[in-house]
Amino acid sequence: MPSQSQPETIAVAMSGGVDSSAVAALLRAQGHTLIGLTLQLWNQRRLAGHEGMPEAVQGRCCSIDDVYDARRVAEQLDIPYYLVNQQDRFEAEVVKPFVSEYLAGRTPIPCTLCNNHLKFDQLLITARQIGADRIATGHYARNHFDEERDRWILSRPEDKSKDQTYFLFGLTQDQLSRTLFPLGEMQKPAVRAMASEAGLNVATKPDSQEICFIPGGDYSTFLKAYLDEQGEDLPDSSGELVTTTGEVIGRHNGIHSFTVGQRKGLGLTSANPLYVLNIHPDSHQVTVGADEDLMSRDLRADRVNWISVPNLARGETLRVQIKIRHRHEPAWATLSSDGGDDASAIFDTPQRAITPGQSAVFYQGDEVVGGGWIY
Known part of the structure; x- marks a missing residue:
């Protein structure tokens, strides 16, 4: 693979935030030929005004304001920019599975679904179509090729407070081989400083917190509004x-x-x-x-994606630290598998609220061994 310092054509995933904008400025300064890409995933005006849903939709991830900001940054850096409409695919592969999971009593993670099933796949497809060698994103993560293991490795970033590897466990070897994470070695304050030095208007823009299609995190209200729009009643459960x-x-x-x-x-x-x-x-x-009844040592996950190892053979065990939610401190466990895409783990100490529908991501040090969906 070409080194990051060797000029090449790179498609930059531009979200309109400071991180992806700083990536574009950094790679532009390094002499690469850049093409800015933004995926249009959800119509922010959709469902506005439905019972319980707000009329205003500003401030959410992937909002129309973010698209404007991304385009403005591309103009500042003098790079071509494309908005790629993926609303139908986003609804089919993220929103509808999210609704189904919640109605089944599980607690899914839309951002992980989006990364695993849509964003990286579609960005790489579009990159190939426009002649880009690789894509670059503003995620805080690191990746490199390990010749001894003959595998691409995903690792936690230098700035642990911004670690996003929990949401990236589904990346395949091919996707990792064609993705750059330029912020993996940087601290967030330095990223903002770099954006400011480049004269980007988004240098002081706050980070997006809300899920793009669920304002305020009110899942129940969204479910009712979405099903009503689809002409369906909320199932009686x-x-x-x-x-x-x-x-x-x-x-x-x-x-x-x-x-x-x-x-x-x-x-x-x-x-x-x-x-x-x-x-x-x-x-x-x-x-x-009671609260103590939430404690458990047992975990089961399916649809496991292995990264640092090709798989885990039947009967084989692996010592790992497992993260069961984004803000969870990884805990030591013994991991085993049936040889397929299921995995089981026994934690050394009981963990609180192991939740079906959430992700379980396995680590050895900073490396991501793999991850799956808790059931």
Whole structure:
């Protein structure tokens, strides 16, 4: 592969934020031929005004304002820029699976679904079509080719506070081989300083926090609005709230309103705090209990993507640290597999709220061994 310092044609994924804009400025200064690409994923005006949904849609990831900012940066850097409409594919591969997962009582991660199934795949397809050798993104991650293992390796970045490898576990060897992460060796303040020195207007722009199609993180309201738009009713999944012994202590209006570890919104009064322990889609029962009941050592994941190793053979075990949510501190565990795309793990110490639908990402030091979806 060409080195990052050797001039080449690179497609830069431009989100309109400071990180991807700084990447474009950095690679431009290094003499590369750049083409700016932005994926249009969701119509921000869609669902606005539906019951409970806000009229204003500013400030979300991938908003129309971000598109304007990305185009403006491309003009400042004097590079060609293309907006690629992928709204239909985004709805089919991210939004609809998200809705299905929530209705089934699981808690999916839309940003990981988007990275795994759409963004990198489509960016590389478009890059090939326009003659670009590789793509570059503003993700905080590192990758390199290990000749001894004959594999591309994904690793945590220098700035651990901005680590985004948890959302990138689904990248394939081919995708890693054609992707640059120029910010992997940088700290966030230095990135902002670089953008400022390049004269980019986005140098002080705040980072986007909200999911592009779910304002305020109100999943339940979004589900109702989306299904209404589709001419569908919210399925009746109302049922019983039960204790760990099976005692019925209340009722709920639908399993889509809950996630494992949830405390608020249970509609129960109790001398001690109660939390959601399990969601049972078949019976519509939601089991609640004490905080200590959320602790578990067992984890199962499917659709595992292996990165630093080609696979894990049946009967083979691997010592890893596992991250079960974005802000979770990776915990030591023994990982095993059936030889397919399923994996099981036993943590050395119990972990809180291992949640179906979330990602489990396996690490050895800074390297990403692989990851899958908790079930």
